[in-house]
Amino acid sequence: MICYNETFFYLTLFSTKNTTMTDTNKITETTENTQHHRNVNTFMKRRTHMPKNAEQALTDPSFAKYLVNVHTEKPIVNHIADKAKQNPKTHRLAKIEGISDDVSGITDLRALFADTENGADAPLTLEIGFGMGDSLIEMAIAEPQRNFIGIEVHEPGIGRCAYMAYENGLDNLKIINGDAIKLMQQLPDNHIDRVQLYFPDPWQKKRHYKRRFVSPERMEIVKRVLTKSGWFHCATDWEHYSQWMLEVLDNVEGLTNTAGKGNFTPRPDFRPMTKFERRGIERGHGIWDLIYSKD
Numbered sequence: 001m002i003c004y005n006e007t008f009f010y011l012t013l014f015s016t017k018n019t020t021m022t023d024t025n026k027i028t029e030t031t032e033n034t035q036h037h038r039n040v041n042t043f044m045k046r047r048t049h050m051p052k053n054a055e056q057a058l059t060d061p062s063f064a065k066y067l068v069n070v071h072t073e074k075p076i077v078n079h080i081a082d083k084a085k086q087n088p089k090t091h092r093l094a095k096i097e098g099i100s101d102d103v104s105g106i107t108d109l110r111a112l113f114a115d116t117e118n119g120a121d122a123p124l125t126l127e128i129g130f131g132m133g134d135s136l137i138e139m140a141i142a143e144p145q146r147n148f149i150g151i152e153v154h155e156p157g158i159g160r161c162a163y164m165a166y167e168n169g170l171d172n173l174k175i176i177n178g179d180a181i182k183l184m185q186q187l188p189d190n191h192i193d194r195v196q197l198y199f200p201d202p203w204q205k206k207r208h209y210k211r212r213f214v215s216p217e218r219m220e221i222v223k224r225v226l227t228k229s230g231w232f233h234c235a236t237d238w239e240h241y242s243q244w245m246l247e248v249l250d251n252v253e254g255l256t257n258t259a260g261k262g263n264f265t266p267r268p269d270f271r272p273m274t275k276f277e278r279r280g281i282e283r284g285h286g287i288w289d290l291i292y293s294k295d
């Protein structure tokens with residue numbers, strides 16, 4: 001059950017006048033006399049109920065093999081519920097202590113699998129924004145010879161995904177807590193076989209379009225980290241975003257739409273139904289998939 005949604009942005013946006021995307025998450029705002037660079041996140045940190053099994057995975061060292069940058073040695077001392085009791089006014093913004101979202105030291109995803117049965121050279125998928133993790137776990141179970149890495153900022157989802165990985169005895173999955181853009185900016189060229197982005201936040205208001213994960217600048221980063229013939233696969237249940245994705249991606253030089261320019265891909269069988277996909281279908285939305293291959 002979701003207790004509440006925490007709704008804060010890391011950085012507050014000011015006026016959207018005269019803005020242009022210049023670099024990944026940076027936006028340039030030009031006013032009459034000055035030029036500011038502001039970071040524009042693609043995500044909003046949501047604080048929701050921390051399920052018991054997720055909390056266990058984030059604190060118990062038995063789950064450490066799945067959590068690349070989460071500090072499991074340090075127990076969560078300030079669980080949200082305790083915080084709420086201590087300080088009802090501020091608990092909604094409380095950060096759970098003991099959990100890191102620092103990706104700065106992660107510069108090689110393949111090396112994370114060096115000691116596993118698959119090893120570092122196995123095909124590698126990066127899933128951006130796996131939510132609660134069910135579909136990522138399903139994919140990792142279905143393809144044991146492929147390595148999977150999921151990156152998320154939603155801590156209950158990170159914990160839950162690690163819990164499910166442990167329960168299923170997976171050896172081909174790792175989880176990173178943090179911003180996918182920051183992570184990819186540090187990775188070598190031609191590093192990942194598949195990048196998947198399923199049902200990203202649609203950012204429906206025009207003034208928020210700049211937050212959409214699919215943008216020309218961010219897709220250049222994705223392209224750079226993909227191997228030759230590697231895939232970028234995205235899906236959405238928002239029609240406006242689907243057209244936006246098609247328009248942006250069809251115009252990235254060096255990426256080829258596997259369904260042909262201007263076309264969506266029929267829903268592939270290998271993509272499990274995700275939580276947000278199900279929610280979209282229940283609302284009567286359509287589903288649009290796109291798969292691009294790096295030339």
Ligand SMILES: C[S@@+](CC[C@H](N)C(=O)[O-])C[C@H]1O[C@@H](n2cnc3c(N)ncnc32)[C@H](O)[C@@H]1O
Nearest residue numbers: 042043129130131152179180198199274275276
């Ligand atoms: C709408 S949810 C979709 C979750 C899941 N893929 C699904 O289909 O059920 C989008 C998720 O992307 C995550 N997200 C957004 N921007 C991100 C970023 N830059 N890095 C990592 N995760 C991000 C959010 O925290 C959120 O959980």
